[in-house]
Amino acid sequence: MVRRIQHFIDGQHQAGTSGRSSDVYDPATGQIQAQVDLASVAEVHGAVSAAHKASEEWSESSLTQRTQIMFRFRELLSDRTDELARVISSEHGKVVSDAAGEVARGLENVEFACGIAHHLKGEINEQVSAGIEVYSLRQPLGVVAGITPFNFPAMVPAWMFATAIACGNAFICKPSERDPSASMLIAEWFIEAGLPPGVFSVVNGDKEAVDALIDHEDVAAISFVGSTPIASYVYERATSAGKRVQALGGAKNHMLVLPDADIEMAADAAVSAAYGSAGERCMAVSALVAVGSAADELVEAISQRIPDVKVGVGTEAGAEMGPLITAEHRDRVAGYVERAQQAGAVAVVDGGNADLPTDGFFYGPTLLDEVTADMECYQDEIFGPVLSVLRVETFQEAMDLINANPFGNGTAIFTRDGGAARQFQHEVQVGMVGINVPIPVPVAYHSFGGWKASLFGDTHMYGPEGVRFYTRAKAITARWPDPASSQIDLGFPQNS
Numbered sequence: 001m002v003r004r005i006q007h008f009i010d011g012q013h014q015a016g017t018s019g020r021s022s023d024v025y026d027p028a029t030g031q032i033q034a035q036v037d038l039a040s041v042a043e044v045h046g047a048v049s050a051a052h053k054a055s056e057e058w059s060e061s062s063l064t065q066r067t068q069i070m071f072r073f074r075e076l077l078s079d080r081t082d083e084l085a086r087v088i089s090s091e092h093g094k095v096v097s098d099a100a101g102e103v104a105r106g107l108e109n110v111e112f113a114c115g116i117a118h119h120l121k122g123e124i125n126e127q128v129s130a131g132i133e134v135y136s137l138r139q140p141l142g143v144v145a146g147i148t149p150f151n152f153p154a155m156v157p158a159w160m161f162a163t164a165i166a167c168g169n170a171f172i173c174k175p176s177e178r179d180p181s182a183s184m185l186i187a188e189w190f191i192e193a194g195l196p197p198g199v200f201s202v203v204n205g206d207k208e209a210v211d212a213l214i215d216h217e218d219v220a221a222i223s224f225v226g227s228t229p230i231a232s233y234v235y236e237r238a239t240s241a242g243k244r245v246q247a248l249g250g251a252k253n254h255m256l257v258l259p260d261a262d263i264e265m266a267a268d269a270a271v272s273a274a275y276g277s278a279g280e281r282c283m284a285v286s287a288l289v290a291v292g293s294a295a296d297e298l299v300e301a302i303s304q305r306i307p308d309v310k311v312g313v314g315t316e317a318g319a320e321m322g323p324l325i326t327a328e329h330r331d332r333v334a335g336y337v338e339r340a341q342q343a344g345a346v347a348v349v350d351g352g353n354a355d356l357p358t359d360g361f362f363y364g365p366t367l368l369d370e371v372t373a374d375m376e377c378y379q380d381e382i383f384g385p386v387l388s389v390l391r392v393e394t395f396q397e398a399m400d401l402i403n404a405n406p407f408g409n410g411t412a413i414f415t416r417d418g419g420a421a422r423q424f425q426h427e428v429q430v431g432m433v434g435i436n437v438p439i440p441v442p443v444a445y446h447s448f449g450g451w452k453a454s455l456f457g458d459t460h461m462y463g464p465e466g467v468r469f470y471t472r473a474k475a476i477t478a479r480w481p482d483p484a485s486s487q488i489d490l491g492f493p494q495n496s
Helices: 041-058 063-079 081-092 096-114 155-166 181-193 207-215 228-240 263-279 294-308 327-342 395-404 418-427 463-469
Strands: 003-005 007-009 012-014 021-026 031-037 123-129 132-140 143-147 170-174 200-202 219-225 244-248 253-257 285-291 346-349 366-369 386-392 410-414 432-435 471-479
Touching: 007 041, 007 181, 021 081, 031 081, 041 143, 041 170, 041 200, 041 207, 063 081, 063 096, 063 155, 063 181, 081 096, 081 181, 096 155, 143 155, 143 207, 155 170, 155 181, 155 219, 155 463, 170 181, 170 207, 181 200, 207 219, 207 228, 219 228, 228 244, 253 263, 253 395, 263 285, 263 294, 263 386, 263 410, 285 294, 285 395, 294 346, 294 366, 294 386, 327 346, 327 366, 327 386, 386 395, 395 418, 410 418, 418 432, 463 471
Parallel strands: 003 031, 143 170, 143 219, 170 200, 219 244, 253 285, 253 410, 285 386, 366 386, 410 432
Antiparallel strands: 007 012, 007 200, 021 031, 123 132, 132 471, 346 366
């Protein structure tokens, strides 16, 4: 019998009542391993109602209580990393070691949230005027929701829920219906850590559930990570409903390599950043911009490394790259590679011709050379193990290429020239920059987010900006005068 994945509402599993469900596949075998219930509007409203009730008490909880619960949850998550990684691997397809790395990066956000007492410190000025002080504080919003993608089913929710809950909000997670089990485990472990029922909920669903969360008047804020078209949709609909929104969209991440770079190091970095997690990362390097003489050496070095990438089932020892998430997505990636060659790109390595497992949704690492900016394979986010090489003659030509791209999520430069690196970091129109670092995902005490079509809204995710997003500021002006000094003054207040 196929396993059934329900919702997690008000501290317990709840079976869906909509009569709708979606298949959850094992991407390594292509077989259905579970069915997940898809929530109706009424079920979403029930989850919001439970969260709203829980938020009233949770928002009044002490910082000590919140911190203690976050520390206990942190220990559970750390001790059970392997268990969660294997669940992720079984539904997403990424190799277990990569899934464990995802959990570790999510754990960093939980650790940041353990210090919430420090992050919520207010500010005060004494004697702004005679006998008057002004101070500021931050208070929770109430019920907030996160709509999370399939590619990081543990880490991306942790970007949201750790800070949101620590700040005193109730959080509803709507994970991808393709790999929902990680969020369900997290919900169970939160209850075990002592989190009150209703403070963390999981509503599984599709667009119907998303729209219901966006439209509900008791949901104060929406966080989203996914493709640019959906990010734009979520942003427009949610802001029209008067909500706070942080919506992270797609990417086309460039890695610029100058002729003076260490080519061997750059080739290692390119292979790691392009093919890790089968390229299903919003920070994956998909466009390698090679300046001058660096191009031939790089293409040769990368092509020599690709045969050593071990593609296989995520739970197998030694596997480095697993399958893609669905058969449809694998075919979509293959279509991009085919059309790129028709447009004039050179397939130095074609992943469609690789020796791959016969079952599942596998596609091999692909290297395309002689790609130009007008090609579809460059303009679109493929979200697969495809690395496109674009050749330019000068540093300035490379900068113009990168800055002209509509996306601005992440980028990197490989060079030994400190002046060039400094110019790059200053002039590039991208939100996250690596210098000899191929995937510059900020640590948890900074914040994550891109520019241009990679971000809708003005707040990046997690870290200090996450605290600001999940709270609202209040400024208090106070005076405790001697009653004998009180008098009427109809003039505009002035400081003296």
